[in-house]
Amino acid sequence: HIMSKRPAKAARTGGAGATAVGPVAGEAASDEAPPPTPGGWTPFTWRDKPITQQPEYLDKGKLDAAVKKLRDLPGLVQPDEIDALRAQLAEVAVGERFILQGGDCAERFQDCNAERLQQKLTIILQMSLVLVWGARIPLVRIGRIAGQYMKPRSKPMEKHGDREVYAYKGDAINGHAVEDREHDPDRLVQGYFHSAATLNYVRSLLESHFADIHKPGQWDLSFVKDPETRQHYDMVIKDITHALDFMASCGVSDDESMSRVQLFTSHEGLVLDFEESMTRKVGDVWYNLGAHFIWIGDRTRQLDGAHIEYFRGIANPIGCKCGPTTVTSELIDLIKALNPSNTQGKVVLISRFGASKVRDKLKEIIEAVQAAELNVVWECDPMHGNTFATEDGTKTRDFTAILSELTETFAAHDECGSWLGGVHFELTGENVTECVGGSSKIEAKDLAHNYETFCDPRLNWEQSIEMAFKMVELLKAARK
Secondary structure (H helix, E strand, C coil): CCCCCCCCCCCCCCCCCCCCCCCCCCCCCCCCCCHHHHCCCCCCCCHHCCCCCCCCCCCHHHHHHHHHHHHHCCCCCHHHHHHHHHHHHHHHHHHCCCEEEEEHHHHHHHHHCCCHHHHHHHHHHHHHHHHHHCCCEEEEEEEEECCCCCCCCCEEEEEEECCCEEEECCCCCCCCCHHCCCCCHHHHHHHHHHHHHHHHHHHHHCCCCCCCCCHHHHHHCCCCCCCHHHHHHHHHHHHHHHHHHHHHCCCCCHHHCCCCCEEEEEEECCHHHHHHCCEEEEECEEECCCEEEEEECCCCCCCCCCHHCEEECCCCCCEECCCCCCCCCHHHHHHHHCCCCCCCCEEEEEEEECCCCHHHHHHHHHHHHHHHCCCCCEEEECCCCEEECCCCEEEEEHHHHHHHHHHHHHHHHHHCCEEEEEEEEECCCCCCCCCEEEECEECCHHHHCCCCCCCCCCEEEEHHHHCCCCCCCCHHHCCC
16 A cells, blocks of 8 residues: 655644654645534533543542643644544545554553564554555554553452452553552553653654565464465465565665555543543644544443543544443434534444354444444454453453454444444564464463463464454455
8 A cells, every 4th residue: 555645734733742653754634624622512521420430549639730740741642643544534434444453452661662662563564564465455553552551440449369459450540569559640640651652662663664564574474383374374475575576676665655654543531530631722623632543442431421521522533332232222322422513534433242242233233323324434343342261260362253253243244235444453462372262273271371461361463463364355355
């Protein structure tokens, strides 16, 4: 995918934001006006609504000081970058692009180092190359990166021996060590600075041609045990290499777009004190400059709740999870509340049903959205509905179930004449052992070998690359 180059518009700034990972230099932001701010909305009106999943801070003065500090800091991303993402998502909605969104379940402060960040970026770029080459469709790349430090939990407390402590809710709220579970507002500020460092380093990698696509031959496919599957993957790599060699012989190998890509940032908008502090007025509209894209989780999408009230007023594209507990009529009302102007590219519905439940519910939701003539982008999160515990209590996911949910979701959209516009994975560039299955044949007994996650299990490098190959066939069929 060679991106067109147009003269860039002058940037509109809502803060310094110099470290943003956004459109490639020389690529214009969107000419589309952002959606208008709803009447009566401010970044603070959420405070009058019921709220769930928030930290329980004991020292309110300390929280106020942290929020004031965050308000005074520059935004992490630029409004023009947010507008550019919304424009690309509008193209996704009509089948002209596909979203690849992925990264850690919960980022950890300790992983904000050069090696780990390079591995996170590498896996997204390698999956991108497989999908672009195999499915022949431009991608929107969105990382769960530079802000995914806060997590909702099913239970606020947990037992450790005779002690009851707060559940771990992400490094920007509390620590993973049992003795460090008190909710600390200073961690919100630490989360900001770790996000800024991550953005700065990833931006520098992308600007230094780290994303050069001329190196697929370096990929290690030794994890593929099945000879027939291995031969197929080898052939794809050779085809990509031959195509790049041909382009080089034609004199186009030095095109800037061959060595640089766009990457947008995202996180779940959970802690509204933090999100409010990142919200800045630019012209007549409000942007959350903490990320390009933020989403509402399955546990915080109450129609009369604080999260919907906050999200409905910002100009950013918004994701909203929907799953087995979703009431279809309420979802229609929720979409209208989040996007009253019905702007294309504004709302992304992220389905997460579980492999065995997709057919029971998803088609009903798709048909209801179509009947209401609502503009949405459809994305599948095949991870969260397929989590289970092994006999020894280890949380894991099965590669086969993840692929099955994707397959069933593509099929449901096909039957409804709809376009599944993206996927949302929890994954890592490390060879961890957190999910079972795949060609590497990880079993439950292997999980303890390299189980790193503090929250939910992720696909490792091998499983992620294999999933990309599998998705090529699904995308090819969907585009026929």
